[in-house]
Amino acid sequence: MLLVVPTAVASDGYIVESNQPRIAFIMPTFSNTAFAGSFYTFFRLHENDNQTYITADLQFLNVTIRPGWFCSGGISRFLNATADIMPQLLEGNTYTIIDERDVDMGALFSDDGSPVYDVVVCGFVEYVTAGEYADYRKFVALGGTLVLNDACNFLAEVAYHPCANGSGYLSLVRGKGWEFNGTHAWRSVYHRWPEENRNWVGSNYWKWWIGDHYDAFNANTSHPISEFLRSHYGTPIETSYHGHEENKIENVTNTRIIGYWRFTNSCDAPSEPVAAYQHNYLEGTVFHSGIIASEVLHRDAFLASFLIGAIRIGLGLDAAHEISYEEIYLHPGPTNATTTSTTGPISSTTLMPIENDGLPTVLGGIALSVIALVVILRLRKP
Numbered sequence: 103m104l105l106v107v108p109t110a111v112a113s114d115g116y117i118v119e120s121n122q123p124r125i126a127f128i129m130p131t132f133s134n135t136a137f138a139g140s141f142y143t144f145f146r147l148h149e150n151d152n153q154t155y156i157t158a159d160l161q162f163l164n165v166t167i168r169p170g171w172f173c174s175g176g177i178s179r180f181l182n183a184t185a186d187i188m189p190q191l192l193e194g195n196t197y198t199i200i201d202e203r204d205v206d207m208g209a210l211f212s213d214d215g216s217p218v219y220d221v222v223v224c225g226f227v228e229y230v231t232a233g234e235y236a237d238y239r240k241f242v243a244l245g246g247t248l249v250l251n252d253a254c255n256f257l258a259e260v261a262y263h264p265c266a267n268g269s270g271y272l273s274l275v276r277g278k279g280w281e282f283n284g285t286h287a288w289r290s291v292y293h294r295w296p297e298e299n300r301n302w303v304g305s306n307y308w309k310w311w312i313g314d315h316y317d318a319f320n321a322n323t324s325h326p327i328s329e330f331l332r333s334h335y336g337t338p339i340e341t342s343y344h345g346h347e348e349n350k351i352e353n354v355t356n357t358r359i360i361g362y363w364r365f366t367n368s369c370d371a372p373s374e375p376v377a378a379y380q381h382n383y384l385e386g387t388v389f390h391s392g393i394i395a396s397e398v399l400h401r402d403a404f405l406a407s408f409l410i411g412a413i414r415i416g417l418g419l420d421a422a423h424e425i426s427y428e429e430i431y432l433h434p435g436p437t438n439a440t441t442t443s444t445t446g447p448i449s450s451t452t453l454m455p456i457e458n459d460g461l462p463t464v465l466g467g468i469a470l471s472v473i474a475l476v477v478i479l480r481l482r483k484p
Contacts, residue, residue: 125197125221125413126210127177132202132260134172135272136229139165144287145278155286163282164273167262169201174225176396177251180406183430190426191410195417202227203270206234206262210241217241221416223249223409225396229260232275235295239302242386247416250390251399251409253349254307259294303388304357304381305349308374314366315345316393319404321361325380326421327411328360334425335404338364343398349390350374356382360408363392378408380415387416403428 136142144162171178181199184191200209212218222241227250230238235256242248258277264270274282281290293299299306318338321331331339343363350372351357360378365371381388389412395405403425411421 121196122218123196123198124219124417125192125195125223126219127181127197127199127223128205128225128227129169129178129199129201130172130174130225130227131167131169132229132231132234132262132272133226134170135165135168136258136260136274137172138168138170139272141165141274141278145280148287155288157286160282160285160287163280163287164271164284167203167270167272172226173394174252174396176399177223177225180399180409180430183400184406184427187426191423192413192417193419202230202234203262203264205237206231207264208233208237210237210246217244217246219246220418221247221249221413223251223413224255226252226394227255228257229272229274229277230256230258231262232259235259239298239383242302242388243384245385247387247389247412249409249412249416250303250388252347252394252396253390253392254310254347254394255349256295256299256303257293257307300352302381302383303390304353304379304383305351305390305392308348308350308372308376310347311345313345315370316341316343316363317366318364319361319378320364321404323359323361325358325360326415327378327380327408330411330422331361331404331407334407337361339404341398341404342401343393343395346394346397348376348393350376351379351392353381360389380412389415 139162141163144159147159147162148156178199181188181197188197189195210218210222219241222238224238238248238256259275261273261275262270263273273284274280274287276282276290277292277294279289279292280287293306296306317340319331319341321328321335321337321339331337339361341363348363351359351374358380359375360380362375362377365376376392378392379390381390391405391408395402395409399405399409406427407423407425410423410427414423415421
């Protein structure tokens, strides 16, 4: 596996080089922490609480940081599986994985304020800090390309409190229907930045649901990525994505549709489209899948083509590329991810197992998934 990080390191057969990567994949530690922490225990306990100010159970809104990929695990697995062919897919350009904590502390920009990367890829970034949110928008405004592989992005604000030992705490600030100031919590807005998102992202979180709601992706536009998808997969393209969380496009100015997600029941569709798209904001660009694409990235090869195509455009390349990664869908690769962090004592390259890392982790993951599903079924409502 070849991952390039800013500092030269070589260990355990993993080779990294010192040339500066042009692409950064963001590990969504804050969203992982919010779910694992768990904010949702507080939400459940006070779901029907009518008090003006809540002072009980506040420990669930100020929790220890827990690094991880959560719903974006498909991105990590995809990067591991394509490590050998990524230089070909990106025509020699390199990438790194950085933690959200580093983004919060300014890792997207150099000392002179210029962007460090050309392309930044985010998965499930539902919970972000105000500084992190501002830096993503600044990155795009200055000419960067932000690829949002997953929906439900930028829904709630959190605060990160670093500690000397490198861990730290995460606390809810505003969003998901609540606001918290450290001493008490009260009812508040569900969407933290709806108008801002509409302006520079082009869409907002629409709905959470389960069941079979989508059966295909219509790549039927003149966008270069759409043309590439259509030439290799046809249209409509069968998909294994059936529904989870989606965004709807609310700003068609400077927006180009790449493909529409086809509803199994057209009556379910909102008035604004659920679609993959490109939205231009000032000097830069946002690409958005419209769905939680990470969930099926390991099964739907056309979503890998969308992701690589968006990155290639951000690098100034054509969207068209040889889809040699398709073989990984039959032969999955290794499952370790290399993560680079620059926040104090945790600024080292660490191998983080994603799968096959022991029965306790597997059982713990299953238990966490079951608990999260039960809680989400009750609380995931806008």
